[in-house]
Amino acid sequence: MGDILDQWQRKAKDHQKVNKQFLQKLQTKKGKGTERLLPRLHDEAFSKIDCLDCAGCCKTISPRFKTPDIKRVSKHLGLKESVFIDAYLNLDSDGDYVVKSSPCPFLGSDNYCAIYEVRPGDCRNYPYTDSDQFYKRPNTTFLNSTICPAVYYVLEKLREKMSL
Template identity: 45%
Template sequence: MQELHDEEFSNTDCLECVNWCKIIDSLFSDKDVEGILKFLKINPRQFEEQYLRTDKDGDLILQQTPCTFLGADNYCAIYEVRAKACREYPHTDRKKFQQISNLTLKNIAICPAAYNIVEKMKSKISL
């Protein structure tokens, strides 16, 4: 999977799509929030009130989609400190890739690169 991931992303410009940022509710860990707070130089209460909400599973997610930090140019205003879920998307380079097959099925409907990786994986398996 790592080889397929690296090959795909050597030819993929995520700025052309940014579907992840436009339609997915990204999860924010406490560690993610800490980094963003330092970067934005705001206090935790202000950040949570302005940007976050708790979903039905008890996870912190953004209050709105598309992502508040996504600019009109498709660049992320907090790219250097973006959430781990954002940094790792579409998760096609995970060591235990098979453990996230349900997530991968969702991601191939959103991310053209994830779709391409899975299609290449399928063709390699059927050889």
């Protein structure tokens, strides 16, 4: 995967303090300078990383299932919304519907998603490496850098390119 991605999980843990400080500074500066870099770094990361090799997100965190997501997925599965909710979802402490268990019940042993075509919006947008959510939600980005090699890659490359 390249030098930056060799042992990325260990490196993400080793760089926790510096990455957290960088993301906080980035948020304070409202991401100034990142808008032009993020799309290119996102594309670069995903030219080196295949999500199917990892699926760390699906194995460890749950997306929020908003009402349109619940309608779309339950229809796709041929279930009533209430049955889908009872079978697969719980309300979290923020009042959002999330999957009951990890890994995600729709993740196959081959790391393919059984509901990929109708997946929730959070899944479609993850890992936010090409949007302003990357710097607007520093705690989420920081956590994601320990779960997703693409987030780690973008964060490290961004730190190299920017001096804050």
